[in-house]
Every structure is written in C-alpha cells, then in structure tokens.
Amino acid sequence: MELHVVINGRKDLAGQLYKQLREAIESGRLAAGMQLPPTRLLAEQLGISRKTISDIYAQLTYESFLIGRVGKGTYVNARPSKTLRKQNACELASADRIDAWRALQSPLPDPTLTGTVKREFVGGATSKGQFPHDEWRRCVQYALRQMQRSIGFYSHCEGLPVLRSAISQHIAFCRGVVCQDNDVVVCNGTQQALDMISRVVLEKGSVVAVEDPGYPPARLLFASHGATVVGVPVDQEGMRVELIPDHTRLIYVTPAHQFPLGMPMSLARRTALLHRAEALGAIIIEDDYDSEFRYEGLPTDSLQSMDERGIVAFVGTFSKTLLPELRLGYAVLPPAILEAVMKAKQFMDWHTSTLPQWALARFMSDGELQKHIRRCHGIYAGRRERILSRLNGDLSPWLEAIHTTAGFHIAALFKHPIDLKLLIELSRKVEVGLYSIEGFYYQQAPKNGLLMGFGSIETLDIDPALDRLRDILLQIDER
Template identity: 35%
Template sequence: MEFTLLLDPHSPVPCYQQIYAALRQKILTGQLAPRQRLPSTRALAQSLGVARATVTQSYNQLISEGYLQTVVGSGTYVGDQLPETLLHAPDTEPGPSASPSPLTLSAYGQRLANFAAGPSTEPNTPISFRYGRPALDQVPLGIWRQLLSRRCRRADWLDYAADPMGYGPLRGAIATYLTQARAVQCHPDQILITNGTQQALSLATQLLVSPGDTVALEEPSYLSARRIFASQGANLHPIPVDGDGLNVDILADATGPIRLVYVTPSHQFPTGAVLSLPRRLALLTWAQRQGALILEDDYDSEYRYGGRPIPALQGLGSGQSVLYLGTFSKVLFPSLRIGYMVLPPALGPIFSRAKWLADRQVPTLEQAVLADFIAEGHLERHIRRMRSHYDRQRQAMVTALQTHFGDRATILGDKAGLHMMVRFQTDIPDAELIARAEQAGVGLISAAPQYLGNSPGHEFIFSFTELDADAIATGIEKMSTICAQLQS
C-alpha cells in the first residue's frame, strides 16, 4: 500500500526522525491499524524521494520501541501488542484522590530549604568583576595535555582507588609543597584529597559539629561556608574583622562553649585583611585552652604582592587543633575539583571513612596528572608567573580606582589574593548601582551577602583576574560615570 508522509526538507529535524514521528503518529491515532502491513523500505524510500538507509533507520527505531514488527519472508507490520489504552487514551484531569502526598523533608532538608542553596547569580555582562575565577587564558594547557596523554597510556587509574584518603604520590607532593611554601607541619598520611574546598568544609562540619553547637566565624565571611555550618544546625557566632583580621579578644569574651572557629587568616574573605602574628598566636592559645578546633581556609595564599606569602596558622602550633584547607581550583582552573585537608593525626581514620561514604574517591586520573604537574616543577613555575601577571592586573585596578574615584574609594585589606574589597563614599543603594551598572555592561558584586548581620553597605568585591587593563579601566570609568549621574 502507499500512504502520504509530509517531510520538510528545510527542517533542522533529520528526515529519519520526521519519518519516525509521522509513522508513530499514524499508529497512535489508528490510521495504521495493528497487524497492517507497511511498504518495504525500498518502496517507501522511492515514494518519499529519500535514501533507503533513511527509511531503514526510521523503521528500526519503531521496531525497537515496539510499534512495528517484522515477519521473515513477509514484511514489516504494525505491532499487534500495542495497549488499547495507549491508542485511545482519554483526556482526563486527575481527581482529588490522585493528589500526591506532600513530601516530608528531614531536619537537614528543612534547613536547606530556608536559604538559597544554589550558586549565587553572577552578572552576565561584557565587563564583569565577578570573583572566584583565575585567568583561564593563562592556564598551561599544553603541559597539562601532555601529562594527561602520558597518564592515559597507562591503565593503573581505571580501578577503584585503594585509599579513600587520596592518591599517594599526590599526597606526598602536596605535603612537600606545603612544607616548603606554607610552613605547614604535615606528613602525607595527614592529607585527605577532597572534591574542592566545599567538600572539605562539608565533611568537617558533619564530623565535628552537632546541631546546636556554636561555630564562630569572621564577620563578614565566606557565604558558602556559612551555609554549610547552618545546614548542619550550628549556631553561628560572628566575630568582627578589622585591619588585623579576626578580633580574637572579642572571640575570647564570647559566652558559652564554641566548638569550632572558621578563619581565612592569610587573605581574609572578603575584606583581604591578614591576621596579624600576635592574633594568630592568641587564637591558637585560645583554641587549646577551650578545646576548640580551627578551620583554616588558605584559599589563595600563593598570591601575595607585597612580599613573601604569610606562613600558615597551622605551622605555628602543634597542629592538633587546626584543620588546614586548600584548593587547586584557584591556582589552576575551577573544573579541577581537587582540594585537600591537612588533618590532626587523630582525625585521619574517621575522615577517611566519611570520605568513602560521601563519594568514595576523587577521580584518580586527575590526581595522577596533578601529582606529575607538581613533582616536575610546573606548579611552582606557574604560580611564579601568575603572581607577576596578577600583580599587574591589580595595579591596573588600583590605578583606575584612584583616577576615577580618588579618596571616595577605599581599598581594604592587604596586597594579596585574586580580589579586593572596596568601600565607596556614596549614598546610592547597592541594588540601584548594580542595576545601573549592568545596563551599562558592567557586572558588580556587593559584599552585603557575606555579612551574617547588617551590612554597612557601599562595599563591593572586585576581581581583576579575568579582565585586561583596558577592560578594568573602562569598567571603573563607567561605574564612576553612573555614580555621578545618580548623585547629580
């Protein structure tokens, strides 16, 4: 038999899919009855003016889904086992009895539902001062590709990892690097490889913080860390930050036991302050006296432009009260989800079990490539080169702010890291300035969400890593113009 199928040669949908959809529709609507014989693939192809292979592909898909069946020596037929309800499904609305039961979340799920759990909205503008990303165009992809190719010629990374703590050679390379570059006191056995800093924070919170425990943290502080602590049911106790970092005197005066304190001492996020040596020693003494633990997040300490990097807090004490966190996402590229923790020896076994239950392991291939990258000296050379690159970008940002704002803009913190926080002398609400800047093609990030309490306002976080000097100057100039227009 012959029948008509309408094909659109200009449609982006391939011809075989058009034929498949048309035949399926005829079967479902009864235009092609069960056990009705269809034309051969050759005949239908000639009728439609398409290649026989195109019709064959359509038939094969319909056969695999049960709409057609073949009979050897006879031909292709509409399937005779199609359910009657599928061919004549009535259009009905579900009644009240069909309403699904409401889902009940756990206490953890309910806490997550109380705040925005996903990534924050970032500006999608030609010039964006968003923070958290390194200069991706400076990543030594050629070297990384060579190391990856070399590793892929081997098969020792295909199986499950033997140790949930991480790939042994990478842990050894990290231990050597941290000892030399950050004065961290550690042995490879103390290092746990994690899927970024987020997982490190999550594991530490699950294992060390019970609902109702108090967690002290800097004010302002890293929003994602704060959300992780809150999701566990912790009581959050903000401690003010000034030019010397966390105010340890105020921490010491806090009433009630504090289970854990979260700090970013080498480049406080987001203010950029560096925790002074007297306060570092005071914090270690306080933690030992109180039996509290310190989470030291050393997220971008490699980049310091006014001298050598500040030694880690962990290396100043016995290492028994400090859990040291680091990441390679800021040093190399964000999709490299490899972070690490340096744990007090007593905590290693329980963190190993928790890591195994969470996701078993970080992908071995990426760990092996990173271990080679470090061991062969590529990481050290990359950091040295990027330190000079980011220093130039930061100077361009400072110059632009001084040129267009003068003393109406105060750069907070030290000469370090991948961002700076700037306080402006203005009466313009943050939201209005952000909206007007976005209309002008400039993306701004307010520091207000990083505060647990009330934000003083007029503070913004600027990254200088992804923009060249011209784009930085243009973005700051546009911001200055907008401020002048809104205040006139």
C-alpha cells in the first residue's frame, strides 16, 4: 500500500515532502505507531532520491515526529494531534433533515455506555460463558475454507442457499413456521429485517400499529421512514386488535412473548388480528425474538403458521440464541413482498457477510445450535425459577411478576409507588443493574416496574443481587 503524498513539479521536493509528512502526523492522519515506507520504496514511489528522503526522516525524528527502531523501520511517534475543523451541519442544504435524525432518541439503554456492574439484570443479553466457542471456531475454519474455494465475487443478496435451508428447517421444527427455503432472506439481525420491510411497505404518513408498551427500536425505525406510528394498548391476551386504527398499513407484534411484559397472545386474539389485517390490507410483522426458550404450557403456533392469506412476515434473530455481536437474523416473507424486499436488501448492503453465514450453516447442520439451545434452556429455566421464587417470596410485598412462559426476561410491576429512579441509582452502587419498563411505553401511561433479564447474570449472583434489592426497598419504602 502506497503512502499518500502528492508532489507538484520538481521544485523544493524535500520541502514539499517534509511539510506533507509533518501535517499528516500533526492532524492524526498518520496515527501513532504507524510504520512509514522504507526510504528505498518511498523514493521509487515519488521519484525522489533516497538520500533526500533519509534526510527528511532524520529531521522529523530529531523533532520527535518519528522514531526509528533498529532492524524494524521508522514509525510515527506518539504525540498530541491537532483537531481538524469539521464542516458544520447547519451549512448544508439538508441541515433540517440531519437535525431531525440527531433529535431521535436512542432506542434502548446500552449498559456498556454507563458501565456494567457485577450483577446485571439487563434484558436481551446472553452470557458469553454459555457460548460454545470451540464448536463455533471449528465452523469458522470451515467457512474460511468455503470462501477460499469461491470465485471472489459478491454473493446472493437473499443469503447463502445452505443457510436459508438450515433456517427454514429450524423454524419449521421449533416454531411450526410454514415456508420453503426460497421464502427466507438472511439479514443483519431483526432490525435490518424491519428496515427492509418498512422500505417496501411504507410511505410518508403511512399508519403503523405497534404494541404499547413495545419494542422502541422498531417504533423509532418506522417513524424514521416518515410513518405515523400508533401505539395500541395490550392486555393479558396481547394487542387489543379492536383498537388498531383504520388505514393501518403495517402491524408489528410479538405474539409468542410480548415485549416487554412477556405474556403470550391468546389464540382468539391471534385469529382476530389476522382477520383485522386482512380487512385492512395490512402486512403483519411477527417478531419471534426469543421464543425458542419455553418453560411451561403447551407450544403455541406461530402467527405465520395460521396465516392463509399471505400477510404475515415472520422475523427472527440469532442474537438471543447465540450472540448479539454476530448480527445474524432472517425474515420469512409472504409472496406479495418477497421480491421487493430482496431488492431492498440488495440496495442496502448487497448481502450479509458470507463468512458468518457459512459458519452458522455448518453450526446448524452439525446439530450444534440445538445442543446449545437445550443447554441454555436448562440454565435459563433455573435462573427464571430462582427469580420467580424470590418475587413470590420476600420481594412479594413490593413486586408482582407478570406471568410469562418463554424468553429470558421477566417483567415485574410494583404494587405501590416507589421512587424507581432512586432504587436504580442505589442498586448500581452495590453492583446490581436494574432497568425500568417505563421507557417501553409510547402513548399509554407507563406502569412502574422492572424488566429483569436473566440471560447474562450468573445463577449464583441472583440471590445476592435480590438480597440487595430487598434491602434497598426496605430502606426507601415510605409506606
């Protein structure tokens, strides 16, 4: 790779090179620790004598811009860099649009930004200690061999055929989804699936119905496309279908495990939802985010398996079963929007990276995903049981768990007013991470409660953490 230096004419060659190297180092474009080309190579690149370049390197070394390492070469020395002026957004014709994006709230709190604590009840996170690193490493090595055999061009925008097949078999087995391999589009997590569908279905002003409370990243994404987002209240049976407004074009639901409250949508409500969507000509997005982990009761059909009119898009992710950092998800699309969504995917990023696709396909075909889910299921079931035992025991004077049968979080509502902000603040001081459900409400009045994730907290940390929660509640309860 050549060093970017521009020589104009043949006058003062040494001065031109010296000035450009010094400015590049001062601005930070040449970062500390970066190795400069050997004098011979740079001389050939620029058509300057090797001695001239050696003299410039020597001068910059004397001024502490460079440092020489015997037998290794010449490197940029560590020093403070000047801050370059950036163009201000207000100077742009698109300033108003940029400001609108900047004003959007962050979808979900990121515990890594505020600093994690020892005992985290954060939702949607898994423990890396449960991830089968050795098995995954073997699958990545297989993926590298597959890529080595390829012609080195772009891949299928809808995903590798072998992975689409593995996904269709997996969700048919686990969730009863009715689909063919060609109905599946591989994407970078559920969020991209929602974005692709939104681009195809929505226009500015289109009405989107979402659960309230619900999943903020979905609601904010729909709004970013210019949609009019309406929060539809939920009760113990799920979204109240009769309150879905007329002219709704898209309906977003989490029927297997309502986010964040956790209850499943009843069969009667699912049937009503399908009839309502058909009457509206609306597409339903069924987000099946963590339903592989079910602990009690009989399995429930996916909404997609009940769909006879081709109006349900079933989206899922491997962020919950494996790791969020992998950014792998999928959408099972009805025929009416399949081709259009594939075009949208191609325009967005051409295709999802093939390396993790090959690895995941091998991981699934070898049965490692099912083994991992079974192993985690036993661990999560034990953690869930321990939290419920405490919520129904010594924490019951303050909290009541909402009944849920799947997933790896529990929503618990306070039975009487509590200063939740103070509770969360005091808990962090004793290394316990708690999270309110208030931010998941949109147009409905928020309830006072906690979202208690048990995917990342270690089993042995649960009781000590809940002991501290109980002690703080005893301290701040003003009844």
